[in-house]
Amino acid sequence: MRLRNVSYRYRRKAPWVLRGVDVEVAPGRITEVTGANGAGKSTLLRLVAGLARPSAGHIEQRPRIVGYAPERFPSALPFTVQEYLEHVCRIRGVRVADRQAVIGHWTERLRCRHLAATRIRDLSKGSAQKVGLIQAFLAKPELLVLDEPFAGLDVAAMNAVSAAVGEVAAHGGSVVVSDHQNYLGDVDLRQRWEVGGGTVSVLPASPKPREEKQTVVLRVRVEERSAGVAVEHLRELGYDVEIGGPAEVRK
Numbered sequence: 053m054r055l056r057n058v059s060y061r062y063r064r065k066a067p068w069v070l071r072g073v074d075v076e077v078a079p080g081r082i083t084e085v086t087g088a089n090g091a092g093k094s095t096l097l098r099l100v101a102g103l104a105r106p107s108a109g110h111i112e113q114r115p116r117i118v119g120y121a122p123e124r125f126p127s128a129l130p131f132t133v134q135e136y137l138e139h140v141c142r143i144r145g146v147r148v149a150d151r152q153a154v155i156g157h158w159t160e161r162l163r164c165r166h167l168a169a170t171r172i173r174d175l176s177k178g179s180a181q182k183v184g185l186i187q188a189f190l191a192k193p194e195l196l197v198l199d200e201p202f203a204g205l206d207v208a209a210m211n212a213v214s215a216a217v218g219e220v221a222a223h224g225g226s227v228v229v230s231d232h233q234n235y236l237g238d239v240d241l242r243q244r245w246e247v248g249g250g251t252v253s254v255l256p257a258s259p260k261p262r263e264e265k266q267t268v269v270l271r272v273r274v275e276e277r278s279a280g281v282a283v284e285h286l287r288e289l290g291y292d293v294e295i296g297g298p299a300e301v302r303k
């Protein structure tokens with residue numbers, strides 16, 4: 053997908069937010085978008101996702117299935133979480149037979165399955181943010197556009213989102229994400245777009261220095277029959293998991 057000489061302003065005669073942007077989004081690549089407040093990052097992401105049309109220039113070869121999560125999820129929606137996600141599955145063409153499994157997978161992964169019957173307007177800010185992210189992942193996006201996805205999330209959810217972003221790219225999807233918290237540090241970033249002064253500069257993503265993180269080892273005891281599920285969840289959250297045999301567990 054390519055943005056060719058794209059310019060954007062919100063109204064005729066309003067100041068240009070972006071001028072002559074020429075950038076490419078390649079399959080399997082994660083692009084991090086940075087820039088000061090008000091530089092035009094959200095505007096650029098909406099153009100990439102197809103939610104705004106360029107005032108000049110054009111966008112070619114946008115993938116068909118686009119997942120987009122806005123910076124602030126519109127939490128006044130009159131649905132429960134389950135109703136909303138079913139609705140999204142319907143409009144995104146997720147097969148009827150797969151819908152419950154897909155919704156279950158993502159709500160489990162982001163630890164909000166227990167909120168299925170809660171009305172979206174009654175969710176906490178972080179939980180609403182999770183639902184906003186889940187709807188972007190539901191239909192296996194070929195292009196995933198996330199605007200500050202980590203704002204307001206707890207650490208487990210941040211790890212889960214970071215891992216899910218890596219998976220979309222590993223399956224050949226393109227990902228464009230603004231992340232001023234630098235939380236995407238552990239995924240394989242390929243390029244960075246710096247938005248400023250109405251233009252977008254393409255920079256190689258400087259590999260983030262891997263900090264020596266302090267780690268601790270936790271022993272988690274689970275029933276043998278639940279072990280597979282527990283290991284799967286922990287690995288999805290990005291934790292290193294070693295499996296001890298029954299003798300070791302009983303100690």
Ligand SMILES: Nc1ncnc2c1ncn2[C@@H]1O[C@H](COP(=O)(O)OP(=O)(O)OP(=O)(O)O)[C@@H](O)[C@H]1O
Nearest residue numbers: 062069087088089090091092093094095096123247
């Ligand atoms: N709906 C709108 N109508 C008119 N102007 C807008 C609208 N949305 C954004 N703008 C203007 O466009 C410019 C870029 O805004 P944008 O939200 O894209 O920046 P941003 O880099 O995402 O900022 P932040 O880091 O604060 O989220 C700003 O000057 C903003 O005031």
